[in-house]
Amino acid sequence: MTTKRPTVGVFDSGFGGLTVLRALLQQLPNADFIYLGDTAHLPYGSKSQAMVTRYTDAAIRFLVEQGAELVVIACNTASALALPSLKTNAPVPLVGVIGPGAEAAAAIAPAGSTALVLATEGTVASHAYAQACTEKGLKTVEKACPLFVPLVEEGWTDNSITAQIAEVYLREAIPDAANPPEVIVLGCTHYPLLHALIERIASDIAGPIPVVDSAAATARHTAELLPSATTDAGEPHLRFFATDAASKFQRFAPRFLGREIGHVELADLES
């Protein structure tokens, strides 16, 4: 007997959450997806909790109207600032990326050791990762890296200037190379595009340190919450929405998703 394919909403401030959608597509081949990038308001990293919560709330409502039965908040800043207050009254289950990020770190680093979390200003100021890592038995150092998002959006993911900027941030975050963190958590969905570079610079500073992100753990957590898998193994149905500049979204998307995307629809959350 074939059951209905579940529809999962995926929300991010822009393109970055496509790195999470990529992991979801791998682990949930029998689900359909609706992705919404709030490109009219990005970046969230420097905005207040009140504003990020307002935008995230509007995005969840939109995705549910479009048929989402569960919404993945694939944005670390929104997961940190908006998810705690929104999950109580949400019309569908919500999955954030902070808990799964801490889980990915705890799977590698022994209890009592230290995770270095690289994230936006908003995520760092919320200390949401520190709290999630404490729950997993890890200590935390949090470091805001505000230039990483614009560097990724400029396409400078592996050049000498980006390497120097990463070195500035990592040296500030690892003041004692003899006592490095046991794991580095990429606490922003843009940062997986800098994975190799961050791993290399960290190794130059303090020897090899494993680097993890939230994508795979978030996808696993989502799979657990969904109704039992269907036997309908057709191609997943994907819809993409952006709140502004849909053509730019379409151009950037392959860099994050690893494949071309079709038509991007414009979503108006403000009217």
Added chain:
Amino acid sequence: MTTKRPTVGVFDSGFGGLTVLRALLQQLPNADFIYLGDTAHLPYGSKSQAMVTRYTDAAIRFLVEQGAELVVIACNTASALALPSLKTNAPVPLVGVIGPGAEAAAAIAPAGSTALVLATEGTVASHAYAQACTEKGLKTVEKACPLFVPLVEEGWTDNSITAQIAEVYLREAIPDAANPPEVIVLGCTHYPLLHALIERIASDIAGPIPVVDSAAATARHTAELLPSATTDAGEPHLRFFATDAASKFQRFAPRFLGREIGHVELADLES
């Protein structure tokens, strides 16, 4: 006889327009000012014309409600993308920064020579500077510099990494050092904080090139449009509004305005 002090509204996507307010305060000592930074939606540089026009329209209405008799659009992206369509039906006179920027260039560079305009992606894509410079008899090369705004907001206005990034942008914009532009126009209100650095790097590449911005010319143009100056030479009355994160606005402002500012009020343009 003392006439009423005029009230001038100044609008920008964030803090950058404070470099224009600084020039206005110098040239219009007998006016009062209301400044609005749309920090909830910044940066405008990568947003579409429709979205920038919607935000700018709401900002003008807000400033007029607060008593502004003239509004300076102290944001190059908004001047480029929104001003042409909004000025026809605006309730008060509007002054942009693109025309004055081209005027400042033409005051230095001889007719027929080339101005290099450094600006955001949105401003460059609009070719508003090319059009304004053509009207002043100048040729134009436009170059988008998307990393400059986040670098200024990170406070990295004079370090070696910013210098290298400026060198990448300027070498791309000046492919033939033997035929450099006659003037460089800073076509974004954040860029005056990089004035010294850009001047130095350009000189290293192609010899001394004068660097100008819109602030002083915009203030002159505003003074011409205002009712005759009053004899009331008291201290100007200043009010500051931001649409989000007012405390961050207060912290950043002195870097752009050259002085501390008082209370920043939160303005809600969306409800």
